[in-house]
Amino acid sequence: MVGKVTDSRGADSSGIYRRPKLVLRLKRYEDIPILLSKTRSYPTPVRMVGADYSQTRCVGGDGGTTVDTSALNRILEFGDSWVRAQAGVRIGTLVAALAERGLELPLTPEMGQISLGAVAVTTLPQASYEEGMAQMASCVAELKIITPQGRQMVVTDRERDLMRVLRSSFGLLGIVHEVVLRVRPLTAVKIDYEVFSLREFGIRYRSLIQSDGALRLHISPFHDRITVERRTRDESATVTRSGIWQIRQSVMRNVLPAFGSTVGSVLAAPGLRATVLSRVHRALGGGVRGVAMYAHEWMRDMPREAWKARHTYSLWAFPQADYPKLLSEYFAFCKSYYKKNRYRGNLVNGASRLHQDKNSLFSPSYSGPMMTLEPSSTGEQGWNDFLIDFNEFASARGGVPTFNQTRGLQPEHVVKSFGERARLFRALRQRTDPVNRLHNSFFAHLLG
Numbered sequence: 001m002v003g004k005v006t007d008s009r010g011a012d013s014s015g016i017y018r019r020p021k022l023v024l025r026l027k028r029y030e031d032i033p034i035l036l037s038k039t040r041s042y043p044t045p046v047r048m049v050g051a052d053y054s055q056t057r058c059v060g061g062d063g064g065t066t067v068d069t070s071a072l073n074r075i076l077e078f079g080d081s082w083v084r085a086q087a088g089v090r091i092g093t094l095v096a097a098l099a100e101r102g103l104e105l106p107l108t109p110e111m112g113q114i115s116l117g118a119v120a121v122t123t124l125p126q127a128s129y130e131e132g133m134a135q136m137a138s139c140v141a142e143l144k145i146i147t148p149q150g151r152q153m154v155v156t157d158r159e160r161d162l163m164r165v166l167r168s169s170f171g172l173l174g175i176v177h178e179v180v181l182r183v184r185p186l187t188a189v190k191i192d193y194e195v196f197s198l199r200e201f202g203i204r205y206r207s208l209i210q211s212d213g214a215l216r217l218h219i220s221p222f223h224d225r226i227t228v229e230r231r232t233r234d235e236s237a238t239v240t241r242s243g244i245w246q247i248r249q250s251v252m253r254n255v256l257p258a259f260g261s262t263v264g265s266v267l268a269a270p271g272l273r274a275t276v277l278s279r280v281h282r283a284l285g286g287g288v289r290g291v292a293m294y295a296h297e298w299m300r301d302m303p304r305e306a307w308k309a310r311h312t313y314s315l316w317a318f319p320q321a322d323y324p325k326l327l328s329e330y331f332a333f334c335k336s337y338y339k340k341n342r343y344r345g346n347l348v349n350g351a352s353r354l355h356q357d358k359n360s361l362f363s364p365s366y367s368g369p370m371m372t373l374e375p376s377s378t379g380e381q382g383w384n385d386f387l388i389d390f391n392e393f394a395s396a397r398g399g400v401p402t403f404n405q406t407r408g409l410q411p412e413h414v415v416k417s418f419g420e421r422a423r424l425f426r427a428l429r430q431r432t433d434p435v436n437r438l439h440n441s442f443f444a445h446l447l448g
């Protein structure tokens, strides 16, 4: 019925402790109800795992059954404005298949190893272009889910309230086996960089956030440098590869110096920065040629080893209006922490602008527009302690965390950030899964 039963895993390659009793590779979604009903053969909790790239213990093992969805890997149907696929399909695979058909997702992350199951039910904020579309789950228009009692449900975004809760459910309300995602015509993206000191950033901030496009920041507290990356869609550009834009003087002037001092970290991180940099290098070598950038081109698969040793981060979101002040306090926090503890993060910190998005209960920008702050590191000694203090810093300043990308989270952070929404989710979860078939200790600790 179920695929291979593998040995239980203790701590995974990230050091995240889990220890399920069984790890199963699911071959057919039709087996999920049987698996859920047989509590002796498949001990509680039953927890799904997609690509296994979360930064926290949200998958969890707890002596139960971990169900690997990677064999549910079929893209089932393409429409002009949607695509239907199974939950184990990796987003990198999907995005490549869409690009071949001249299509793309409304948002494209930089990392390819995210399963569609996780896209549907976790918090994956992305640098956004418009209100209502600031996280991957907002691309999801329909879900097929098996409830803890083994009943199949099909939920579409016409059922707004239900969909909002499911998009934040982390496998606690049911098991997703199929999703429909919105798609749009593949559109070229123009990428500009500008480099500021903290002071200059504060002066320019209002005009930066008022203009169009997605914003991603690369922040170096110890070099007093904030590189602002603006992505604007060029709807008029064709999909052909004949060069659309010239590499601009500003990119030449700004990109290389901006990354010069941190070139190691740029190369250690996957995604857009590395892609743009290698394009600039190539163009410099072969004369200035036009650069066309499509979202699928900045996506990268993370080498397994990179996850283990070279790149880790934590994510909080903060109200957009006060972000320059927040950054100024963060720079001071980093410096004072270093003075006291001789520890400082050794990678550039990332950040994204998030438009307001109420499509999921735990959306970081549920209450209004936000900017994230993502301290990053190679995970060297001192990093975990730094994050404990950083979490206090963030929570005290109105930060909003996530359950899959914020490390070292405590229940009081959750109460402070989500309040009534957390209470609502807890009540719903208790009613939907009274015997705690899908509940693990990570969520019991944080949400009750």
Ligand SMILES: Cc1cc2nc3c(=O)[nH]c(=O)nc-3n(C[C@H](O)[C@H](O)[C@H](O)COP(=O)(O)OP(=O)(O)OC[C@H]3O[C@@H](n4cnc5c(N)ncnc54)[C@H](O)[C@@H]3O)c2cc1C
Residues within 6 Å of the ligand: 047, 048, 049, 050, 051, 052, 053, 054, 055, 058, 059, 069, 087, 109, 110, 111, 113, 114, 115, 116, 117, 118, 119, 121, 122, 124, 125, 170, 171, 172, 174, 175, 176, 177, 271, 302, 306, 307, 311, 312, 404, 405
């Ligand atoms: C080094 C690194 C770089 C990263 N870079 C990016 C990035 O550029 N952009 C970005 O958006 N994110 C990034 N992430 C974050 C990562 O994508 C998310 O944490 C995401 O949740 C991982 O997807 P996954 O398939 O590995 O989920 P998993 O960790 O496997 O699962 C996440 C949660 O979803 C639940 N779940 C999974 N499948 C199902 C299902 N079928 N039904 C019900 N519940 C399910 C699990 O139980 C768990 O609670 C990065 C993470 C790392 C470690």
